[in-house]
Structures are given as structure tokens and as C-alpha cells.
Amino acid sequence: MIRIKDIAEKAGVSPTTVSNVIHGNRKKVSKNTMKKIEKILTEMDYVPSMGAMMLAGGSSRIIGVLAWEPDRKKYHSEGPAFSNIVIRSLESEIYNRNYYMLLHFVSSPEEGIQFAAIWNVEGLITLGFGAKDNVKLQSKCKVPVVSIDAYYKEQQVANVGLDDRGGGYLMAEYLIQCGHEKIGFVSDNDVGVDHERWKGVCSACKEYNVPEEGVKHIIIPGETHMRRKFYEKYLDVISRKYDALFFASDYYAVEAIAEMADRGIQVPEEVSVAGFDDNKGAELCRPRLTTIHQEAEAKACRAVGKLFDFIRGVRKISMTERLPVTLVIRDSVLVRES
Amino acid sequence: MIRIKDIAEKAGVSPTTVSNVIHGNRKKVSKNTMKKIEKILTEMDYVPSMGAMMLAGGSSRIIGVLAWEPDRKKYHSEGPAFSNIVIRSLESEIYNRNYYMLLHFVSSPEEGIQFAAIWNVEGLITLGFGAKDNVKLQSKCKVPVVSIDAYYKEQQVANVGLDDRGGGYLMAEYLIQCGHEKIGFVSDNDVGVDHERWKGVCSACKEYNVPEEGVKHIIIPGETHMRRKFYEKYLDVISRKYDALFFASDYYAVEAIAEMADRGIQVPEEVSVAGFDDNKGAELCRPRLTTIHQEAEAKACRAVGKLFDFIRGVRKISMTERLPVTLVIRDSVLVRES
DNA sequence: TTTAATGTATTTATCGATAAAATGATAGCA
DNA sequence: TGCTATCATTTTATCGATAAATACATTAAA
Numbered sequence A, B: 001m002i003r004i005k006d007i008a009e010k011a012g013v014s015p016t017t018v019s020n021v022i023h024g025n026r027k028k029v030s031k032n033t034m035k036k037i038e039k040i041l042t043e044m045d046y047v048p049s050m051g052a053m054m055l056a057g058g059s060s061r062i063i064g065v066l067a068w069e070p071d072r073k074k075y076h077s078e079g080p081a082f083s084n085i086v087i088r089s090l091e092s093e094i095y096n097r098n099y100y101m102l103l104h105f106v107s108s109p110e111e112g113i114q115f116a117a118i119w120n121v122e123g124l125i126t127l128g129f130g131a132k133d134n135v136k137l138q139s140k141c142k143v144p145v146v147s148i149d150a151y152y153k154e155q156q157v158a159n160v161g162l163d164d165r166g167g168g169y170l171m172a173e174y175l176i177q178c179g180h181e182k183i184g185f186v187s188d189n190d191v192g193v194d195h196e197r198w199k200g201v202c203s204a205c206k207e208y209n210v211p212e213e214g215v216k217h218i219i220i221p222g223e224t225h226m227r228r229k230f231y232e233k234y235l236d237v238i239s240r241k242y243d244a245l246f247f248a249s250d251y252y253a254v255e256a257i258a259e260m261a262d263r264g265i266q267v268p269e270e271v272s273v274a275g276f277d278d279n280k281g282a283e284l285c286r287p288r289l290t291t292i293h294q295e296a297e298a299k300a301c302r303a304v305g306k307l308f309d310f311i312r313g314v315r316k317i318s319m320t321e322r323l324p325v326t327l328v329i330r331d332s333v334l335v336r337e338s
Numbered sequence C: 001t002t003t004a005a006t007g008t009a010t011t012t013a014t015c016g017a018t019a020a021a022a023t024g025a026t027a028g029c030a
Numbered sequence D: 001t002g003c004t005a006t007c008a009t010t011t012t013a014t015c016g017a018t019a020a021a022t023a024c025a026t027t028a029a030a
Helices: A002-011 A015-024 A029-042 A051-056 A084-096 A109-119 A131-140 A164-177 A194-205 A224-242 A252-261 A282-283 A296-312 B004-011 B014-020 B031-043 B050-057 B084-096 B109-119 B131-140 B165-179 B192-207 B224-241 B250-262 B282-285 B296-311
Strands: A062-070 A100-106 A123-127 A145-148 A159-162 A181-186 A215-220 A244-247 A271-276 A291-293 A320-323 A326-328 B062-068 B101-105 B123-127 B144-146 B159-161 B182-189 B213-219 B244-247 B270-274 B291-293 B319-322 B326-328
Touching: A002 A015, A002 A029, A015 B182, A051 B050, A062 A084, A062 A109, A084 A100, A084 B084, A084 B101, A084 B165, A100 A109, A100 B084, A109 A131, A109 A271, A123 A131, A123 A296, A131 A145, A131 B159, A145 A296, A145 B062, A159 A164, A159 A296, A164 A181, A164 A194, A164 A244, A164 A271, A164 B004, A181 A194, A181 A252, A194 A215, A224 A252, A244 A252, A252 A271, A252 A282, A282 B250, A282 B282, A296 A320, A296 B326, A320 B062, A326 B182, B004 B014, B014 B031, B014 B084, B050 B131, B050 B326, B062 B084, B062 B109, B084 B101, B084 B296, B109 B123, B109 B131, B123 B131, B123 B296, B131 B144, B144 B296, B159 B296, B165 B182, B165 B192, B165 B270, B165 B291, B165 B326, B182 B192, B182 B250, B192 B213, B224 B250, B244 B250, B250 B270, B296 B319
Parallel strands: A062 A100, A062 A123, A123 A145, A145 A159, A159 A320, A181 A215, A181 A244, A244 A271, B062 B101, B062 B123, B123 B144, B144 B159, B159 B319, B182 B213, B182 B244, B244 B270
Antiparallel strands: A291 A326, B291 B326
């Protein structure tokens, strides 16, 4: 391993000078030595020791990405909660800033706090955390935290997410305009993102004077086997009862379309299906899924941007950012009237 | 931040003793002091400084996971090459051993080498690397490397993968037994994993005396837009020309099924479709995809296991490990005769 | 009793890089 | 000439943890 000391000796200068060159402290080094050292630096292809940098400089160049993991032992049974597009974009954005991503799955904020301390991370990004857990994390960490897709009563933690309410509104509006009179909004909970999407649905229904009984929030259990049971029992029932089923996530929508195909329920003739997120699966299922499109890369990108605003001490950083979403009309919603 | 020194002072011992307690060097510390220090350690909830450990101890407790990234700027256009099940399992297995995962996307082995040096990683796992790049990486790194899903002429780098050839054989055999006489194997290249799968197909065809013209390797371009063009031009043709299309990956198979649905090509009545991997999508498409199932978690698990065998200096480590795969019969292959 | 072996704990030097303080040289100005 | 200001560079101390060397009892063996 080549150390700063080796470079310094070769150049006939002190280690500090080399260090200054590496960090581009132009004001402290003359142009001549600058060039000379830079040349030697590349010649001997020097790589810094992060351990030493962390210790001496106090900066780790590490961003911790914490992904919520309800149960470390059962992760294989349920599909991973994180999107790999997001992970990839996060790493990319972090690395572009000359930092590194330490990805860690946790099932409590405390684990995250310890993790941050051990590695002396300079910032944290959370995925799939609930509001309370984000708040707890932030309160016990000195470093900035940016959550993705979280909702807070008071905006205690910085966040980047989508205009979920707007998306819910957009889809509900479209469904109404297509002539659907009985709309079911399907999700596995009523908090955070899903709650907002539902709120959006509600406000569209109000706007367009859909009667109270014309729209309902159907909550199905989230675990795979429970969901299957639910489908077996209720899928026929609800697809007869509603004109359109708006699923809070494409993942469920695609699954439901498949289940309906098995039961001979025609989509969209018998019941229309809509989703949210515009997953890879949305374009691959038949009928193609009408859904709300989100820019997952942009979300990751902004999250990292915001985090570094905090790290660099930029003033007046907006605590929350909601990226716009768009309606993508495909084939899973029947147009009854135009 | 609480340092070892603080603990030592509180306990009235030297830092070294505390360090020994932390590392469970039982032979060097008496039971009494052991207990006393352990108590203080938890009371003051001490967390070690990784920077210092890396520097002083020379062990970073970091495993680098390198995911191949052909083009850093275009990653959003193509679906990520890595499976999030694998990522999750890797992290889990690594963390279980009290190590941490640093995930990094690279588009050359050199980047990986530099990355390993900077962080002083204790081992590397590669995803999506070609054989040559793995070899180059290994040759320039002092730490052990375990590749996932790679194939070598001579086994230069440790590897964990699947019995791809066996899987190819299994599926081809099944197709033949179902009475299919014209089989097309579809992939976007003929190296590594796909080559092996194709070899498996060939040997099954030989075994069952399928004539030369009864089986063919069709290579379609891998990039999304090129693939679409290919489908537009040739999908009708090849689905008329073959009884069964065996795609080297579920991802393509699912896509093809969707495209066929658009063109009114009946699966499996007009043409049978088979895949490989047993992705999430395989169960979600209709007809359900008949495919070769792999244990992605097990693969990740074994890769980490093997890497730590190297790290711990275990003797006689097998250079390569191929996990068995199984045939999953669903609905996308027509049974012509039994 | 002497010597060796063992167990327990401490000292000291070190890992590689950096920030802060100190040095020295040069230039500017009265 | 003498004083300050500026620039370029070096010295020194330090970050937190650890390995190697050392010290000092105590016990066991000769």
C-alpha cells in the first residue's frame, strides 16, 4: 500500500503538502509543487486509506442507506420492500459526489442509530420507515436524515416522496370520467403513502359529486398467504360489486389481474383495474395496466441531493419535496363514456 | 462519542484490557475484570469506531459487493441486472457474520480494484461480471473474490452458481417429453450462463434423438428497444416456426408472452413458452410460466459462506459450487402427448 | 530453593492522514 | 532600515484502537 508519506518522500515535501494537494487546497500550495505532486500521485497510483481519513479527518464519506426490514428471518417469503431502481440510483448519486453507500437492513430505529455511530456516517437515507421510526432515528442521530416516501403530522424529518394525493386524485378523476360509478380503493393499510392516495381518491369523488356509497376503501391483508385467502373468498364478490378497482400499488394490481384471469373475470369488461407506481410489471401484464407513473430515479436523486444540502450546510432547505406523478392510460380501465 | 479509553478509566484498567474484553480474548483477561468491563461497556453503550479499527487492526469488516454496470449513465433505461433478493440475502448473510456490505456498481474491473483498496475490504463478491473481468479483479486484489453465476475455462476464480446445464437439460427434456419437435432456445448471447443452459438443451436433444433441425439457438438483441424491434419483425415468424420457445431467462419469457398476447398468438396452444429462473413475474403472468426454479437466497448464502471460508483460512475449499435447480411445471407449455 | 511456566495486566509504538501551530522566505510599505 | 503582511511549507500533536513487548505476581516443576 502506498501512503501519503511515500508520495511525500518521493516529491521531497512534507506529508501535509501532499494532503493539501489531494484535497485541492489551492490556496495553500504553489502551482509548481501542485503539479509535481499530482504527477507523482497518478504515477504511483495512490489510493487513500479510508480508515485513516475517518479517524484523522473525522469524515467517513459514507452515506448509510437504511431499508426497513420487518423480520430479518422471513425476508425471503415476502418480496423485498425496496426497489432496485431506487437502490441503484441512490448508489449512483452518492458515488457521483465521491461518497459511498453502506446499505443496511434494520427492523428498529435503534439498529440504525448504532449503525450510524459505528460507521460515523455523514448522512442517512431511509426506505420504508414509518413516521415514528424516522423521527426516533433523527432525534438520536447528529447527522442529517432524509426519508423517502414518509408522511409526518408535523414535518419533523426531511422527506422526498411523491404527490401521492395528487396521484390518487388523478386516477379517481379518470375513473369517474370513464363513467365508473362504484369505485373500490384497495390497499393493505391506511397510513402513510396509502392513506394519502386514498385521500386523493376521496377529494376527487367529492369534486365530482360521487355519492358516499360510490367509493370505498377496501383493506386486504398484506402477507402473501393472507392475500391469497382474501382473493379466494372475496375477489369474485368485489369485482361484481365495483365498476373499478384502484389498487394502491401496481404490485397488488398485477397480482389481482392474474387472479381474476384465473377466475374468468374479464378485465376491463367486467371490472376495471388501476394501479399506482408504474412498475416494470405494469407494462408486462395483459391487459396492460393503467396506472400512475412515478419517477423512481428522480426520487432517489432528489433524496441524495437534499441530504447533501444538509451535509454541505446549505441554508433554507425545504423539509419536504413531493415529485409530480402522471396518469398513464393503458388497457385495464374500461371507457364507458367519453 | 465514548472511546475505549473512557471505559478503561471508569473501570480502572488499561485500554488494552478493554480491547481484549471486546474481542473476547478470554485467555488474556480474568473472569472478574471481564464481567466488570462488560457491564460498563453496555452501561455506557460503547460503539467501536470503525475508522480506528481499520487503521489499527487492519481489518475493515467490510465485504465489497460489486455489481456490474455496463453504463453508469444509462442504468435507468435497462432494468437493473441485479436481483434484490440476492442483494438482500447477501447483506443478511454478511451482517450475520458481523460484517458490513458496501455495494458498488462498476463498469470495469479496475474500478473494483481501486474500490477494494480504498476501503481495505476483506473480501469481494461480484454480480454480473464476465469471466475475464473476474480474473482480472482477482489477480490484482489480495483479498478473496467469489463470483456469482460466472463460468471459467479454467477455474481461476471461486464461484457460486446454478446447475445451468442441468436446468437447460431438464427443461428441454420436459419439452421433448411433451411432444414438442421444434424447439427454439432464445437468449441474448452465447456466453457464460446462457451458453451453459444452451449446452444443456443440446445434450437433452442428443439424448432423445432430436434431429439437428429440431432445435435451434435464437439470439435476440438484449437492449429493450432492439428487442421490441425484433419482436415486431420476427415474433410471428418464430412462433409459427417452433413448437416451443425456451427463453434463457424468465424476464424475456414473460415479455414475450405479453407480446404474443398482443399479436393474438395463443400460448400454449399455438406455441409453448418456457423460462428460466422462476422470477416473481413467472407466477404473475398468464398463462403461468413453466420454468426452472432457482434458490436465489441459497446462492447468495453460499457465496458469502465460501467467501468467509477463504477469509477464515479454511483449507480445501471447493472452487466452484453449482446449486441444483428444479423444473416447475405451470401452464405455458402444451402437453401434446404423455 | 531455584527455575520455569502461567496468568493477568500495563506500556509503548504504530496504523495513515490531518488540523493547528510554527517556521521561514519574500514582498510591500512607511 | 525596520516592520508587517502574505505565501509556502514543515512540525507537532492527535484521532481511537490494537499488537507486541514488557512487567509482575503466582503457581508448578525440578
